[in-house]
Amino acid sequence: MKLDILTKTETLDLQKTIISKIRDLINFKNLEPGDKLPSERMLSEKFEVTRSNVREAIQKLEFYGLLESIPQSGTFVANIGVTAMNGMIEDILRLEEPDFKSLVETRILLELKTARLAALRRTDEDLEKMKEALDAYTEKVRNGEDAVQEDLLFHLAIAKACGNSTMNTFMLIITPEIITNFEKYHVCDGDQAQKGIQEHVEIYEAIKSKQPQLAKQKMKEHFKMLYQYCYNI
Amino acid sequence: MKLDILTKTETLDLQKTIISKIRDLINFKNLEPGDKLPSERMLSEKFEVTRSNVREAIQKLEFYGLLESIPQSGTFVANIGVTAMNGMIEDILRLEEPDFKSLVETRILLELKTARLAALRRTDEDLEKMKEALDAYTEKVRNGEDAVQEDLLFHLAIAKACGNSTMNTFMLIITPEIITNFEKYHVCDGDQAQKGIQEHVEIYEAIKSKQPQLAKQKMKEHFKMLYQYCYNI
DNA sequence: CATATAAAGCTGGTTAACCAATTATAGTAG
DNA sequence: CTACTATAATTGGTTAACCAGCTTTATATG
Structure with a gap:
């Protein structure tokens, strides 16, 4: 996990934005388990952020078991339905810093x-x-x-x-x-x-x-x- | 945080090797809280690995609160003594995949x-x-x-x-x-x-x-x- | 038309060059 | 000799070029 949790708030907000955009994209395109996401380059262009930012967001979703990246092939929706996908992403986005x-x-x-x-x-x-x-x-x-x-x-x-x-x-x-x-x-x-x-x-x-x-x-x-x-x- | 946990065993073994070398270096040089580690470039040369590998290892130790990286300045030993440092690194190295x-x-x-x-x-x-x-x-x-x-x-x-x-x-x-x-x-x-x-x-x-x-x-x-x-x- | 084959283009991953900020050093004025 | 300044070197972080391998497409051949 990269409970890669220790980034600045700025970076973290950007990451959350990207994650929510990925969620919207999955919903809009009706992507199902096993379907391929657009390439990191296309996403970075579409979202107007760097590829690094996109990669970090994908890696976080990969950590929570929602996406799976396969080298030289693409990033795929994990074997988890749209309902759980939306629910878990919502939870991830709302995760607070622990008091x-x-x-x-x-x-x-x-x-x-x-x-x-x-x-x-x-x-x-x-x-x-x-x-x-x-x-x-x-x-x-x-x-x-x-x-x-x-x-x-x-x-x-x-x-x-x-x-x-x-x-x-x-x-x-x-x-x-x-x-x-x-x-x-x-x-x-x-x-x-x-x-x-x-x-x-x-x-x-x-x-x-x-x-x-x-x-x-x-x-x-x-x-x-x-x-x-x-x-x- | 990166409970960045999802790397291949190869990569993970390499990371553990680097982490243990960092520990040895801290012990050998008697580094105390606040002291600065050698730069990432020097470490990568000394350990004969890429800087990326060194960075990942440092980030993991940073996640567990043992090191602190400050941009354009260096990586420092956190405010934690040599005893706890060694104990926690040993624990981190022995962390098993959860059954x-x-x-x-x-x-x-x-x-x-x-x-x-x-x-x-x-x-x-x-x-x-x-x-x-x-x-x-x-x-x-x-x-x-x-x-x-x-x-x-x-x-x-x-x-x-x-x-x-x-x-x-x-x-x-x-x-x-x-x-x-x-x-x-x-x-x-x-x-x-x-x-x-x-x-x-x-x-x-x-x-x-x-x-x-x-x-x-x-x-x-x-x-x-x-x-x-x-x-x- | 079907099929095998080769070539072109994408893919995520990796590496090396680059950046801005900090720190150390050298120089200079007082 | 001291204090201050300017410059050079070093730092972690970031970006862009590169890589090996997979996928698709085009082409040739039967």
């Missing part, structure tokens, strides 16, 4: 699940990685240093141990944005860190002893402050 | 939550969109036609109504892959469709009457078959 509340809400949802699954499926190797991350975190905090990185790495170690590659990917996606917002809103002040150690240890122990419900419960407690903070913005 | 089981497991997790949240937060406009999707689905099924698209659009309408842009995005990301796998494994045969209507109606009614627990419960029942199917592959 902090959405990010945290989703993170909590994911982490309660990954903690539970990790307690069920963790390997000894997973456990070792978690222990390393936990020790690194503990040491930093005890030295009074900033430990946001180590905190995050412990949670990512859990995500890796949960044995679900999709959830692992999603955790990786939201992590940098979470960090950015944490720094912006000054979440996690120094006092919290000491309490954080104990909570991390409890989560670790629950996963180590393979107690899924306990792991979930401890993770829930760990997020208690964050949860409240997030809902009071 | 069907992971996809379904994640979808169920997301949809139980979005149904509950939609019951809490839906607007009248959201409800209207859901009704339209539901009616379209019902009609297709009653005519004995394939209704996979309409099914999917109903679920996406719920995701949109849940008021969480991150979950909405994640649903859009996994949907095309879910469809592909459904077609591959021939999930959802004709008989299921009739039962599906009733289940969809019950979910809709629960969200309409703003009963979050009921909505979640009905969604759970709706996924019962899929859940079992997925765990018996």
